[in-house]
Amino acid sequence: MYDLVVVGAGPYGLSVAAHAAAQGLDLRVFGRSMESWHAMPSGMFLKSEPWASHLSDPEGRFGLDAYAAARGVRAEHGVPLPVELFAAYGDWFARQAVPPVDGRLVDAVAPAAGGFELRTEDGETLRARTVALAVGVLPFLEVPGPLRGFPRRFVTHSSHHGGLDGLAGRDVTVVGAGQAALETAALLTERGAAAVRIVARAGRLDWNTLPPALDRGLLPSLRAPHTGLGCGWRNRLYADTPGIFRRLPASARERIFERALGPAGAWWLRERFAAVGDVRLGQRITSADVTGDERLRLGVAGPDGATVLETDHVIAATGFVPDLDRAGVLSPALRGALRRVGAGGSPEVGRLFESSWPGLFLSGLLTAPSYGPSMRFVFGAEYTAGRLVKGVRQRLRAGAGRGLPGRPRTGGRAAVPA
Template identity: 80%
Template sequence: MYDLVIVGAGPYGLSVAAHAAATGLKLRTFGRTMECWHAMPSRMFLKSEPWASHLSDPAGRYGLDAYAAERGVRAEHGVPLPVGFFAAYGDWFARQAVPGLDERLVTTVAPADGGGFAVTAEDGETVRSRTVALAVGVLPFMEVPGPLRGLPRRYVTHSSHHGELDGFAGRDVTVIGAGQAALETAAILSEQGAAVRILARADRLNWNTAPPALDRGRWQNLRAPHTGLGCGWRNRLYADTPGVFRRLPAATRERIFDSALGPAGAWWLRERFAAVGDVRLGQRVTCATVTADDRLRLDVRGVDGTVSVVETDHVVAATGFVPSLDRADVLAPELRSGLRRVGAGGAPEVGALFESSWPGLFLAGLLTAPSYGPSMRFVFGAGHTAGRLVKGVRQRLRGGTGGGGVLGRPRSGSGSERRVATPAS
């Protein structure tokens, strides 16, 4: 019987594991290290500043700056780092701070008879644990526009499906979205020789400005302080006080989650993106069908109601992620249905110290963003999460509440009668 099983080995899972290992918990961490990051195209770069991209260990010994120094690389403010470098940093962090990482994937987390959880790996082995931390990253929560769902992957993919994009050279590709993933994917496709267009519901493209110098004088720092999520006092709230965010009224949290830090391209991408000449804004796909000549026909409606037709070889949906419990297939149905939810998207309610309403089940990363705020959508949020989550685990193991109820049994009223309506998926 383990004290804690961590499901996921991305930035959040590894950070939680580092803090748990330091406390001496009997621990097991499952997952392929930094899998999502290793799968990204090599021409992509981190949008976050290097100093806002540390994984978290209790002593702060294994930050991105320490890895860069070991590699002889300067991780500088205002200089984007390749995503491959960040993925390699995560591998190094795991070797330094996470003992006994098990790179098998987990297929099911289920309540166990007598309390705790049964965690089943991809080869069928099941282990028992008194607590579980779910840190599965963003891939289970990919969002694809309704008219494109169900179409074969030869015609439609999500931007997260792709490593290198050189297989699209000479083809017509439509990228849907207006955020960094969409704009950077489109730029790379163009560089690889594809004919690319952007379709986006937004009526304009937003671009972040180059970050001001870290040392810029007291008055400038006071007016717009640097934070791990960008400059400004509002970002300071999101970055530094997720615990305060959690105490806001539910309707306010939902509104901020839906609107804060919206789609925008990085300042350093703008020049590369200029090669994408076909940008269609204020447009949304209403219907998608395969044509007789094996292409995809998109019916597109503008904000003024006009309808146009686009024929393309392939669509890449760079349309983000929705933290809905209905997409957390790793959780057994009885566990998912027993969790309280917040907001129209059906995200799980997360209490103090990152414990869900099912005692002993802790959550990290995107699933916690509707409760703890926008920082949980970024690597930066791992620093706030890891130590507090492990504190909650230790309280739970000592028989404290940890933010939940009796170990292995949900509190009354946590079943489906408390769930909110969720959009069809």
């Protein structure tokens, strides 16, 4: 029986594994290394600054800056980095800091005597005393209700696209007003789509500004300090004090999670996006059906009333929702026993990132309603990894004496304060 199995091999999973390996835990890591990052269309860039995009290892030896320097690449403040480089960095980090990653996916995690039983996609079963769920964002993708259920030839999510060349010469509608929507629309335009439009509920497009220099004097730095989530004191609180955020009332945390760091485009994208000529703001899709000539007919409601438009394909760049019910890798019994926070269906995450089921630890997007907006970004992996592994060690030491893994502290799905 392993001490810890990490389910997922993205930035959070690899960071947790690096800290666990350094502590000498008997460890297995499952997942396809940096899968969602490798799946992004070529030509995309990181929105975050390079210094805010490190994976975490205990000694800080394997940061993005070290990888870039070894390859003669600029990783500087204010210089956007290609997503392909970041994905390759994650693979390099895994080779340097993590035991060999098993590329199989885990299909099921279920309670078992003394811990958990896991089943891989090819049917192998194994046991672990503790599990760290680090499945990234892909299980939680959100598609507007009227667009759900269509085959992928008609509707996709922005995370489905490893390339956009198959949409050249076609009419494409992109839904959303955040970075994924705006960059996807720009890339489609540059790669020869016949027509590209944005449809967004937002009444305006927001754009991040060019980040000020890191060394800009005392007074400007005091007015708007740099953080891994952008400049400003509010962002400083989100970035530096997730533990304090967790102590806020559940209603306050839910409100902040929904509103903080809302959809916005990167400063370096704005000029390229100007080529997208059809931008329809303040509008939402109310219906969708397939026409006789195999196109989508969309009903759209906006400030000027209802309209209809036809398009060949819709890309929903509408983000991700940390709803525990979408974490299908957890057995129904396990999901049903976990306590939840607020109305969004997110799991309660306690101190040191342990769920309400002893021995089951969570990371990344699933923890954002508990620990704050930084958990929606790579930046949050640094805060998470060491603390989560500390929690694993405490749980292993507790053993059968205090809440044996595999036995919930309390059942139920009621929303409770953190």
